[in-house]
Amino acid sequence: MRLSRDTAAFRLISHPSGAIGLILLILVAAMAVSAGWLFPAGPWTMVGAPRVWPGADPRFPLGTDSMGRDILTELFYGSRVSLAIGIVSALVSLVFGTLVGAIAGYYGRWIDDLLMRLTDAVQTIPSFLAAIAIVGVIGPSLTTITIAIAIVSWPMIARLVRADFLKLRSLDFVQSCRIIGMSDLRIIFTQILPNCLAPIIVSSSVLVATAIIVEASLSFLGLGDPNVMSWGTILNVGRQELRSGWYMTAIPALALVVTVLALNLISDALNDSLNPRLKERS
Amino acid sequence: MSKSNSMTLNRRSFLAGVSASALLPSALTFGTSAAAETVKMGGILHTTMWPTPTYLNAAITTAGTEAFLSPKMFDGLLGYDYGMKPKGSLAREWNVSEDGQRITFKLRDDVKWHDGEPFTAKDVAFTFMEVLKVFHGRGKTTFAALSAVETPDDHTAVFVLDKPSPAMMRALDSRESPILPAHIYEGTDIMANPANVKPIGTGPFKLAAYEIGANVVMEKNPDYWDEGYPRLDRMVVQFIADGSTRAAMLESGEVDAIFFNMIPAQDILRIAAEPGFVMEKRGFETMLSSQQMDFNLDHPILAKKEVRHAIAHAIDTKWITDNIWYGLGKPGKTPLHAGQTPFFTTEGVPAYPLDLEKANALLDEAGYPRKNGGMRFSLMLDPSPWGTESINASSYVREQLRQIGIAVTVRTQDFALFVKTVYTDRKHDLALYTAAMGVDPTIGVQRFYDSHSFKPGVGFSNGAHYDNPKVDALLEAAATEVDEAKRIEDYAEFQRIAMEDLPVLKITDIEMATIAADYVKDFTVDAIGAAGSLKQLWLDQ
Numbered sequence: 001m002r003l004s005r006d007t008a009a010f011r012l013i014s015h016p017s018g019a020i021g022l023i024l025l026i027l028v029a030a031m032a033v034s035a036g037w038l039f040p041a042g043p044w045t046m047v048g049a050p051r052v053w054p055g056a057d058p059r060f061p062l063g064t065d066s067m068g069r070d071i072l073t074e075l076f077y078g079s080r081v082s083l084a085i086g087i088v089s090a091l092v093s094l095v096f097g098t099l100v101g102a103i104a105g106y107y108g109r110w111i112d113d114l115l116m117r118l119t120d121a122v123q124t125i126p127s128f129l130a131a132i133a134i135v136g137v138i139g140p141s142l143t144t145i146t147i148a149i150a151i152v153s154w155p156m157i158a159r160l161v162r163a164d165f166l167k168l169r170s171l172d173f174v175q176s177c178r179i180i181g182m183s184d185l186r187i188i189f190t191q192i193l194p195n196c197l198a199p200i201i202v203s204s205s206v207l208v209a210t211a212i213i214v215e216a217s218l219s220f221l222g223l224g225d226p227n228v229m230s231w232g233t234i235l236n237v238g239r240q241e242l243r244s245g246w247y248m249t250a251i252p253a254l255a256l257v258v259t260v261l262a263l264n265l266i267s268d269a270l271n272d273s274l275n276p277r278l279k280e281r282s
Numbered sequence: 283m284s285k286s287n288s289m290t291l292n293r294r295s296f297l298a299g300v301s302a303s304a305l306l307p308s309a310l311t312f313g314t315s316a317a318a319e320t321v322k323m324g325g326i327l328h329t330t331m332w333p334t335p336t337y338l339n340a341a342i343t344t345a346g347t348e349a350f351l352s353p354k355m356f357d358g359l360l361g362y363d364y365g366m367k368p369k370g371s372l373a374r375e376w377n378v379s380e381d382g383q384r385i386t387f388k389l390r391d392d393v394k395w396h397d398g399e400p401f402t403a404k405d406v407a408f409t410f411m412e413v414l415k416v417f418h419g420r421g422k423t424t425f426a427a428l429s430a431v432e433t434p435d436d437h438t439a440v441f442v443l444d445k446p447s448p449a450m451m452r453a454l455d456s457r458e459s460p461i462l463p464a465h466i467y468e469g470t471d472i473m474a475n476p477a478n479v480k481p482i483g484t485g486p487f488k489l490a491a492y493e494i495g496a497n498v499v500m501e502k503n504p505d506y507w508d509e510g511y512p513r514l515d516r517m518v519v520q521f522i523a524d525g526s527t528r529a530a531m532l533e534s535g536e537v538d539a540i541f542f543n544m545i546p547a548q549d550i551l552r553i554a555a556e557p558g559f560v561m562e563k564r565g566f567e568t569m570l571s572s573q574q575m576d577f578n579l580d581h582p583i584l585a586k587k588e589v590r591h592a593i594a595h596a597i598d599t600k601w602i603t604d605n606i607w608y609g610l611g612k613p614g615k616t617p618l619h620a621g622q623t624p625f626f627t628t629e630g631v632p633a634y635p636l637d638l639e640k641a642n643a644l645l646d647e648a649g650y651p652r653k654n655g656g657m658r659f660s661l662m663l664d665p666s667p668w669g670t671e672s673i674n675a676s677s678y679v680r681e682q683l684r685q686i687g688i689a690v691t692v693r694t695q696d697f698a699l700f701v702k703t704v705y706t707d708r709k710h711d712l713a714l715y716t717a718a719m720g721v722d723p724t725i726g727v728q729r730f731y732d733s734h735s736f737k738p739g740v741g742f743s744n745g746a747h748y749d750n751p752k753v754d755a756l757l758e759a760a761a762t763e764v765d766e767a768k769r770i771e772d773y774a775e776f777q778r779i780a781m782e783d784l785p786v787l788k789i790t791d792i793e794m795a796t797i798a799a800d801y802v803k804d805f806t807v808d809a810i811g812a813a814g815s816l817k818q819l820w821l822d823q
Contacts, residue, residue: 240674243526
């Protein structure tokens with residue numbers, strides 16, 4: 001299949017930061033996919049002496065952590081969990097935020113007031129503290145962490161979608177849909193929503209990045225799921241050795257930086273390529 | 283630079299040598315100090331503690347910071363030399379009757395409270411009967427047998443016991459049983475008495491200033507009964523929340539010593555390897571604690587002894603001791619802490635060395651073959667969130683048990699929920715935690731094995747639900763046995779049976795360490811260490 005020159009996809013990969021971001025992200029995704037195949041023993045196996053520095057033993061190019069687990073293996077498996085948590089919680093908050101924003105923006109009046117005050121209320125709570133509180137109360141597991149991240153990150157999407165709906169609902173094409181008797185739901189989902197997808201898509205990649213960071217931060221504080229190997233889990237084990245073995249913290253941190261950077265670059269490129277007014281700029 | 287250093291050292295050791303030859307008898311009593319050092323008087327000791335104290339009086343709480351602060355300002359009846367050998371403090375001499383039910387203490391007659399009032403036997407009677415037996419967390423059980431304290435004269439106190447209680451004689455130091463002034467507390471609401479934060483004691487230090495949440499400053503008590511002590515002028519204790527900040531304060535010289543393992547083990551070892559610091563592992567005989575794992579015997583699979591033996595064979599306690607505890611401890615061998623001399627023994631006690639093959643074979647025999655997924659059954663493991671060591675150890679245990687086909691899920695919760703899950707709801711299969719083992723097995727160890735201490739709702743009781751009449755009888759006999767040789771035999775038999783039945787897997791007998799700048803001298807001179815008065819501590823600068 002050939003890409004035509006004026007599609008958004010083409011603009012994305014020909015955009016310099018988009019290309020770099022995509023390559024990095026594909027690398028991380030490849031780590032996630034190949035983990036089970038490259039390291040069939042799994043991330044928890046204690047394969048060597050604890051606290052082997054990177055390079056000291058050729059069997060462990062990135063060293064071992066304080067439990068004698070291979071950090072390279074942990075990194076590969078960790079990418080699975082970190083990406084999964086990022087994507088799932090971003091999806092959940094995307095769906096919920098879009099619904100709230102669409103309903104509020106489309107119907108206006110008291111529904112708008114109600115939903116926006118709810119959004120305000122959630123937004124006034126510092127999101128990371130709220131995530132700590134939720135996980136602290138319910139107990140850390142993959143599901144609670146995902147839900148906690150979704151709960152604190154949907155208001156941004158809701159505000160974005162509402163603003164677009166407010167603008168679009170008074171336009172002529174929406175009015176004409178109403179006149180021909182289209183149902184509200186159909187107007188919302190088939191007419192207005194496709195027209196405000198651009199900002200949603202752009203912010204969703206930032207959302208994934210934020211979710212990955214929040215999960216890592218929670219794990220760093222010891223609030224991660226102890227039964228899954230995420231980059232945050234590696235960080236949490238490494239943090240206790242910060243003074244004597246900084247590499248245990250630095251390596252997963254680097255992986256986080258690269259992934260979040262990739263997502264942000266992609267988000268930038270998406271913004272440029274989806275925004276028709278900026279078409280000529282790149 | 284190095285030249286002038288060695289010059290001063292030479293001059294100093296020369297001078298010290300001269301003075302030591304003149305003052306030989308006193309130099310011998312200085313405990314850990316090398317004989318060739320001259321004691322210097324005065325100076326201020328800076329240290330740090332966490333969390334902030336609620337009271338400054340350890341008679342009504344067992345919290346850690348109070349346990350450090352209170353003994354500086356209050357005295358106990360006795361002190362303990364290495365090996366928990368009793369020595370005099372407020373009591374000059376003491377005498378246990380043949381049946382072990384009357385203990386007579388002859389008290390010092392030259393002791394005054396910080397407010398000038400004389401100290402008498404009435405204070406002793408009041409403290410034990412009205413305070414320690416009522417408000418102290420462990421005092422309720424330690425002094426359960428104590429029915430009255432008679433005071434035939436002002437300087438004699440006679441403890442009358444329902445039954446002999448040899449453990450009690452190990453709990454009379456200033457941390458565990460500080461003597462409070464009856465004239466301040468009598469007839470008041472003891473928990474609400476203002477003296478709880480403005481202590482009036484008999485100890486070598488008096489409270490100079492207390493800024494809630496920030497620091498406590500204590501100054502020398504010039505009228506202290508023990509002539510020549512304390513050696514310091516002041517002691518400043520700052521409350522610092524963050525462990526790595528505390529470590530940095532020691533390295534930068536902001537504090538002179540860190541007691542009670544107030545910094546993580548890896549930092550203690552790292553700093554101890556630097557020049558200018560000394561580490562001391564002694565002086566924690568009254569603060570013994572261990573890491574262990576309860577098997578919930580109400581679980582149908584864990585109720586089988588072979589399964590518990592298999593799990594024990596899969597866990598290398600030495601690995602955990604070396605890597606989770608950084609070698610500050612001894613691999614667990616019996617229910618007792620290795621420091622609980624003379625009762626601890628490994629003679630004839632079953633051991634479970636790492637042997638995955640044997641573990642697998644035991645599980646096959648027990649009737650739990652590997653299913654198609656390779657796993658035999660699954661278990662829930664609850665680690666205590668107190669410190670990070672139990673959580674870290676649970677990660678090791680999960681991986682080891684996976685090797686023998688047991689799928690373990692680790693459930694981390696906050697401390698209150700952990701206690702509720704394990705001891706109230708009993709929803710655990712395995713519970714991994716650290717706990718105090720007590721100055722005597724009766725106080726610290728018995729609770730985990732005695733069937734009478736299976737009390738849902740009570741934290742750190744018999745969480746395994748172990749019930750063996752033979753063990754009950756041995757523990758009960760040992761608790762009241764006056765003859766020490768017989769007591770040792772009772773506990774030896776208990777250790778053998780408990781390690782065969784294995785309701786609890788002992789993982790590590792934790793060792794603690796004090797880390798101090800090398801100019802801090804004599805901070806540990808007996809079994810109690812920094813939980814004592816520190817009146818003998820001096821600064822060589």
